[in-house]
Amino acid sequence: MNTIKSKTIVFVTGAFVTHEGWGNWVNYFENLGYKCINEPWPFKKGTAAQLRLRQPNDTDLADLSYGELVDYYANIILKLDEKPILIGHSLGGLTVQMLLQRGLGVAGIAIHSVPPQGVTTFKFSFFRSLWKPLGLFSSLKKTHLMSFSEWQYAFTNGMSLEEQKESYEKNTIPESRRVLRGPLGTEGKIDFKKPHAPLLFIAGSADHIMPASLNYSNYKKYKNSNSITNYKEFEGKNHYVLGLPSWQDEANFAKDWINGL
Numbered sequence: 001m002n003t004i005k006s007k008t009i010v011f012v013t014g015a016f017v018t019h020e021g022w023g024n025w026v027n028y029f030e031n032l033g034y035k036c037i038n039e040p041w042p043f044k045k046g047t048a049a050q051l052r053l054r055q056p057n058d059t060d061l062a063d064l065s066y067g068e069l070v071d072y073y074a075n076i077i078l079k080l081d082e083k084p085i086l087i088g089h090s091l092g093g094l095t096v097q098m099l100l101q102r103g104l105g106v107a108g109i110a111i112h113s114v115p116p117q118g119v120t121t122f123k124f125s126f127f128r129s130l131w132k133p134l135g136l137f138s139s140l141k142k143t144h145l146m147s148f149s150e151w152q153y154a155f156t157n158g159m160s161l162e163e164q165k166e167s168y169e170k171n172t173i174p175e176s177r178r179v180l181r182g183p184l185g186t187e188g189k190i191d192f193k194k195p196h197a198p199l200l201f202i203a204g205s206a207d208h209i210m211p212a213s214l215n216y217s218n219y220k221k222y223k224n225s226n227s228i229t230n231y232k233e234f235e236g237k238n239h240y241v242l243g244l245p246s247w248q249d250e251a252n253f254a255k256d257w258i259n260g261l
Contacts, residue, residue: 004198004261006082006106011038012073012099014090014114015180016133016146016155017171018048021242025087028251037084042072044173051173056142058174066091066182070098077104085258089242090114090210093201094183097218100196107198107261109254112210112239113218114183116190121214129154129209135177143174154209155239167243192221198228200257202250204237230257 009029013019019040026036043061044051054061073095077084086105088096093113100108115121133144146154148168156164182188199222203215212233219231234241234249241250 002259002261004085004106004258006085007033008035008037008080008082008084010073010077010080010084010086010105011036012086012088012092012095013038013041014088014092015175016090016173018044018051018173020048021089021171024247025242025251028248029255032255034085037076037080039076041069048169048171048173052145054143055145055174058143059141061174061176062141062143062178064176064179065187066179067187069179069182070095070187073099074102074104085109087111087254088113090239091179091183094188097190097199098188100199101190101194103197105197107200107258109200109202109257110215110218111202111250112204112207112237112241113201113215114210115214115218116183116221117185117188119214119218119221121211121217123211123213125153125208126211126214130180133175133177134180136181138177140178140181142177144177144180145174146172157208157238158206158236159238159240167240171243190221193223195224196222196227196229198261199230200254201229201231202241202253203231203233204239204241205233205235206238207241209239228261232257 011022086096086108089111091114093110096108201219203212222229
């Protein structure tokens, strides 16, 4: 019997992409009777094309920190009539973990999640995907826009060139390096022993930027035996999982997981 009574879902977008990538998921869950909240990050209102025109001198976005981003979503949640279900992708997955740690959700789903502080991998694809975006020797005063070749490798590996080009134009936007670096420090710290609401990790075997093994390490860090933590890996899914023709595989699994709690 489903003990999750909330009919509100807050979708949490990851880095590098517009929030409009949740479109299929919003329609899917609205058709199931859920109220869906899908707000863009601060300083990211507009189309992908409009936001790209601000590169690289969007100082407001460049100054945004990861802690401020988590607080932004927390404030959205605190204004709701009920605690929501939280669903996040990539950096949004880590943000789901952070929000659950604050007790702000009845359940959370982290899709191809960025890891919290102290959880890492030595996979080459992870470092290749993030070296330029993190820009550890670059100024924090300028945003980073993934080049098409970066997008091909980090998000859309295995897709046709036409699909890669279309997805890039539709989704890719500049990003704050300050936000990207935040989880490396205390802004991304998780207390893995603390009780938490049910949490599901979804990973993809073909993800370059957030490898499945990294998601599994993230999942295994949780140590509270009285809290539900689950893991599911989908074969052949890259980081563009929300926009793949097979996006409903993950949506169906998420729905069934929620209903089974």
